[in-house]
Amino acid sequence: MKRYLYISCLVLISFISCAQSQDINHELINKPDLKNYIEILASDSLQGRFTGSEGQKKAAKFITNRFNQLNLNTPVSGSFSETFILNQRYWNEIYIKKDGQIFTNNDKITYLGNSDQNTEYKTKLVFGGYGTDEDLNQIDINGNMVLVFSKNIRASYNIGSKLSSLGAYGVIIANADNDKQFSSIKRSLGNYILRKRMRLSNGDENTFNKKFQEFAISNDLIKTLTGKSKSNLLKLIDKKSLADCPISKISVKTEKINNTIETENIIGIIPGSSDKSILISAHYDHLEANGDIYYPGADDNASGTAALLELAEVFSKIKNLKYNIIFLATSAEELGLLGSEYHVNSENFDASKILINLNIDMIGRYDAKHEPTDNFIYAIGAAQYPEYIPYLELADSLYQNCEIDYSLGKSSGIPTLYRQSDQFSFHKKGIPAIFFFSGLHNDYHTPRDVANKINFDILTNRVKLISYLIEVIQKYDKVP
Numbered sequence: 476m477k478r479y480l481y482i483s484c485l486v487l488i489s490f491i492s493c494a495q496s497q498d499i500n501h502e503l504i505n506k507p508d509l510k511n512y513i514e515i516l517a518s519d520s521l522q523g524r525f526t527g528s529e530g531q532k533k534a535a536k537f538i539t540n541r542f543n544q545l546n547l548n549t550p551v552s553g554s555f556s557e558t559f560i561l562n563q564r565y566w567n568e569i570y571i572k573k574d575g576q577i578f579t580n581n582d583k584i585t586y587l588g589n590s591d592q593n594t595e596y597k598t599k600l601v602f603g604g605y606g607t608d609e610d611l612n613q614i615d616i617n618g619n620m621v622l623v624f625s626k627n628i629r630a631s632y633n634i635g636s637k638l639s640s641l642g643a644y645g646v647i648i649a650n651a652d653n654d655k656q657f658s659s660i661k662r663s664l665g666n667y668i669l670r671k672r673m674r675l676s677n678g679d680e681n682t683f684n685k686k687f688q689e690f691a692i693s694n695d696l697i698k699t700l701t702g703k704s705k706s707n708l709l710k711l712i713d714k715k716s717l718a719d720c721p722i723s724k725i726s727v728k729t730e731k732i733n734n735t736i737e738t739e740n741i742i743g744i745i746p747g748s749s750d751k752s753i754l755i756s757a758h759y760d761h762l763e764a765n766g767d768i769y770y771p772g773a774d775d776n777a778s779g780t781a782a783l784l785e786l787a788e789v790f791s792k793i794k795n796l797k798y799n800i801i802f803l804a805t806s807a808e809e810l811g812l813l814g815s816e817y818h819v820n821s822e823n824f825d826a827s828k829i830l831i832n833l834n835i836d837m838i839g840r841y842d843a844k845h846e847p848t849d850n851f852i853y854a855i856g857a858a859q860y861p862e863y864i865p866y867l868e869l870a871d872s873l874y875q876n877c878e879i880d881y882s883l884g885k886s887s888g889i890p891t892l893y894r895q896s897d898q899f900s901f902h903k904k905g906i907p908a909i910f911f912f913s914g915l916h917n918d919y920h921t922p923r924d925v926a927n928k929i930n931f932d933i934l935t936n937r938v939k940l941i942s943y944l945i946e947v948i949q950k951y952d953k954v955p
């Protein structure tokens with residue numbers, strides 16, 4: 476039940492009078508507009524809006540054009556675009572070659588290292604037993620690749636560290652006692668290491684100086700690489716005659732691609748009479764296409780971007796706002812909140828001038844806790860900033876068609892979900908930040924997150940509730 480059902484007539488009359496004086500028309504937020512925005516942003520022509528892609532650029536242009544139509548002010552640079560550079564690093568060719576046979580990553584080998592060898596490198600392979608001091612004293616380590624056995628490949632960091640300090644080129648690790656462990660490591664690390672990752676560019680994108688290679692291999696590759704069977708190598712360890720193992724010649728390549736990618740946040744401002752601002756944010760990027768398979772991201776986060784555009788329309792009509800309203804559509808959120816991180820650390824950003832951040836991310840569906848007909852929206856972060864709960868509750872009371880659910884962030888500890896969208900970048904700067912969200916569902920981050928699964932009636936109500944909250948913050952320094 477709403478906590479403010481019995482709000483005083485005096486407060487309501489005062490609020491309504493203020494709303495009329497500012498000509499705030501919440502009915503400008505409507506289902507056809509929201510549907511149109513989401514269908515455009517989630518269309519195949521935008522191919523998922525992955526950061527740096529042509530689809531992301533099209534989305535940025537669409538948002539920019541809408542801000543321009545609404546006559547929003549631009550930031551200091553005179554453009555709606557806040558451009559920033561990302562460094563993209565990913566592994567390309569990774570292999571070990573022996574006698575013309577090539578063994579590629581995630582097959583019979585799994586790369587464990589973090590050192591690029593972008594051109595094929597020829598080296599000697601020597602057998603180092605279990606990597607003990609006694610074993611290693613029997614062989615020539617310097618500049619060579621060393622094959623060692625380990626009782627547990629996952630716990631073999633010390634072996635690699637030791638060999639690196641002794642001047643080895645790299646290490647190949649096999650668990651001679653457990654044929655299944657390599658398969659487990661391949662499943663957990665093989666695809667992970669091949670993922671493309673991006674981070675904010677710091678202007679120094681040199682490759683790693685440390686050239687030490689680390690691999691795990693399956694046991695059936697031991698004889699191929701060394702010329703000796705696993706059982707014969709174990710006998711050499713027992714006899715303390717590792718020097719009798721033949722020295723093989725292998726080639727190694729661990730190619731790392733290093734690109735820079737330009738992307739942009741889109742920022743529009745409605746000026747108020749104060750130097751303080753309410754900042755509304757929503758990320759407009761989504762996931763990279765997988766061949767011809769696109770991830771539309773209708774809920775994540777075309778829904779939040781559509782809400783941002785509707786809210787911009789409502790408040791662009793107001794000429795006597797108390798606080799500035801900043802509308803920030805971020806890129807690179809899916810890559811680790813990189814767009815909002817760039818924004819809050821840019822030289823023109825002043826955290827002391829931001830009253831609150833209202834971040835909107837995935838508000839078009841519902842989760843298992845709610846029925847499809849429930850008019851609700853989660854407000855995560857309210858427990859971190861209890862001074863804003865009265866504002867939320869007043870807005871909740873003034874607009875009866877949607878109810879705020881606080882259950883995903885009741886405790887004063889930071890909920891896991893709160894760390895996973897752009898409000899967390901503002902929170903880390905000491906800015907009160909509320910995360911509006913409608914829950915995870917089975918179509919999250921899949922090609923099934925399409926526009927026709929959005930509940931547009933409930934989405935419309937959710938956006939209207941947020942618009943009432945903005946109005947309440949504009950009106951009251953302190954809620955009565």
